[in-house]
Amino acid sequence: MITVPRGLILSLAALFSTYHVILALYSLDAPTSPVPPLLAVLLYALATVMSLWPTCPARMPLWLAFFNVAVCVAVPLLVGSQLDGSVADNGYATWYVAAVGTLMTITATRRRATLSWVGVGFLVVHTIVWAGAGSLASMGVIGSVVWVFVAVTLARALAKAGRDARQYGLAEREATEWQAAQEAHLYERQVRLAQTIRLAAPMLRRVIQERGTLSDGQRKECRYLEAAIRDEIRGRRLLNDAVRREVMAARRRGATVTLLDEGGIDDLVGTDLEVVLNTLADAMAATTAATIIARTAADGSGTAVTVVGINSPDPRLSALGQDSPDEEVDLWLEIPRAEHAQGASAGQATRRH
Structure with a gap:
């Protein structure tokens, strides 16, 4: 002008x-x-x-x-x-x-x-x-x-x-932000789709080869892969190779694992994010809980991820006519988002009954 x-x-x-x-x-x-x-x-x-x-x-x-x-x-x-x-x-x-x-x-x-x-x-x-x-x-x-x-x-x-x-000018900025958001969503969908194909393609080929006739072990493997695909959708930034490996190991031993990313760690990138995710993987490897829930904390808090491991009450007590105790908290860990999170590990988890 x-x-x-x-x-x-x-x-x-x-x-x-x-x-x-x-x-x-x-x-x-x-x-x-x-x-x-x-x-x-x-x-x-x-x-x-x-x-x-x-x-x-x-x-x-x-x-x-x-x-x-x-x-x-x-x-x-x-x-x-x-x-x-x-x-x-x-x-x-x-x-x-x-x-x-x-x-x-x-x-x-x-x-x-x-x-x-x-x-x-x-x-x-x-x-x-x-x-x-x-x-x-x-x-x-x-x-x-x-x-x-x-x-x-x-x-x-x-x-x-x-x-x-x-x-x-305001309209132009809003249009630019909208375009950037759409491109980010498209990129994320492409990444998730590629990850899903990488996980599911071998099993899908096996299902085709077997013409849908699968053994019990293969059916369990399909359920594990389905849960892993759900993790890619719901877990988003809570996943890296170490976390994926420990989640699959926990499920193979019979644990129920839930990952919920609600956007609390979107601002973490690079080393800071890897420290948090590696700490999460260590915590999951160290627990024997039957139910594991990992969830991102609210924005603005000092905690990045909260991990809870719960064991169900012993069913043999109910068979003997005794009152069943409350669920046992095997793991409670709050992973900080600051740089000193490097000092956090699964050993910091507390066990409460």
């Missing part, structure tokens, strides 16, 4: 304002007394300097806008009091008409449109009362009104363009 340096705009406005001040000083000998016009020049110069101060924000402060309106009321009254409105041409003595238009144009450009209309509106009323409606064109009042109108229109158009640009 093409932009105009702010300093250039301020410089042009300062040149116009200085030109009006020069005309005012040049015409000081025209009025009856030079004191009111000189006071008007000082007020106008003060308002212009404050309005064009380089460090001011883009939107003019409300108090300054009101001060500019007050100056636009005072200047015509001060200068007009020393001139004869019935004279057809007062020459440069009516410098205040263009000065008011310039000051109100600056006010409108700095996003105070309503007050700029108030200031130029007073100029129109004053001119009609002081010199008649026919003087609006000859004194340049219509030109001042046009300047303010153009400034207000351009300010609103630029503001709308700025809002549209921000909205388009």
Whole structure:
């Protein structure tokens, strides 16, 4: 987008304002007394300097806008009091008409449109009362009104363009984020599909070769593979080669293993993630629990993964008529997510009855 340096705009406005001040000083000998016009020049110069101060924000402060309106009321009254409105041409003595238009144009450009209309509106009323409606064109009042109108229109158009640009930028960022998310989902699906094919393809080929007639051992192997495929879907980032190996070993000895990745370790990458997963694999290798549940912790906590191993009560106690005890917690391990997780191991697990 093409932009105009702010300093250039301020410089042009300062040149116009200085030109009006020069005309005012040049015409000081025209009025009856030079004191009111000189006071008007000082007020106008003060308002212009404050309005064009380089460090001011883009939107003019409300108090300054009101001060500019007050100056636009005072200047015509001060200068007009020393001139004869019935004279057809007062020459440069009516410098205040263009000065008011310039000051109100600056006010409108700095996003105070309503007050700029108030200031130029007073100029129109004053001119009609002081010199008649026919003087609006000859004194340049219509030109001042046009300047303010153009400034207000351009300010609103630029503001709308700025809002549209921000909205388009926001929409572009959202579209980029959506595209990145879709690409990430597609990549993850491809990875999961490749992993599933790698696990299931040998057994599927065997099923085809045997024409669906499988031994009990092969059927168990199919169930193990089905559970492993579910792990790839539900476990996601809880899996590496070591964890897959220990999960399969636990299932082969009859344990029930559940892996639940709920997004709590999505921010872990590289070595940090491998440390957590290797600690999880060590914990699963060290336990003999009948049920093992590994679950990612909530976001923002110091724990990455919680591992619980549970043993069922001994069924022989119920056969003897004794009350069955509660389930026995064989393993309880919270794997931290910080770098000191390297010191964590299955030996840190606690056994509770």
